[in-house]
Amino acid sequence: MENKKENSARYSDTELEEFKTVILEKISLAREDLNDLTASLQSNNPNGTDDTSGANAGLEDGAATLEKESILQLAARQKKFIEQLDAALSRIDNKSYGVCRETGKLIPRERLMAVPHTTLSMEAKLKQA
Known part of the structure; x- marks a missing residue:
């Protein structure tokens, strides 16, 4: 029965x-x-270092900038993940969800x-590597 399921259309x-x-749930x-x-x-200034002496201000500004860049990267990844999950919902609506786009x-x-947003089977994913 399992073999039949793998070869069925959807x-x-x-x-x-x-x-x-x-x-x-994952989107939420x-x-x-x-x-x-x-x-x-x-x-504003989550570390509460508004009154830090000038000697360390440059280092802390650099650290704050680095942290902000990291947060921006994480936010961009989350946005992309949400977009991929939304695309998966579209595939569910058109009943093509779960079908490998390479092997069919x-x-x-x-x-x-x-990995609910995937469009590739492991077989196809490994061929890409």
Whole structure:
């Protein structure tokens, strides 16, 4: 039966709904993280070093800039992750979710649960490397 499932054209509507639930939960968590990152960028001097002596101000300014750049990179990654999850929802809606874009075979359920936005089976992913 498992072999038949791997070669069938797509996941059932029930299975797609299960994947949709997982993806919606991940989107919700990713948006919360993005909001936290955005809030941390907007807060003024989170380290409370407004009264630091001038001798260390340059070092602290550099550290603050580095931290801000790191937060911006994390926020950009979160945005991309959310976009990929939204694209996965679109594939669920058009019933193409879970089909490898390289091989045309179903991506195993375990892989989709671990990486719900993937469009490649491990077979296809390993060929890219």
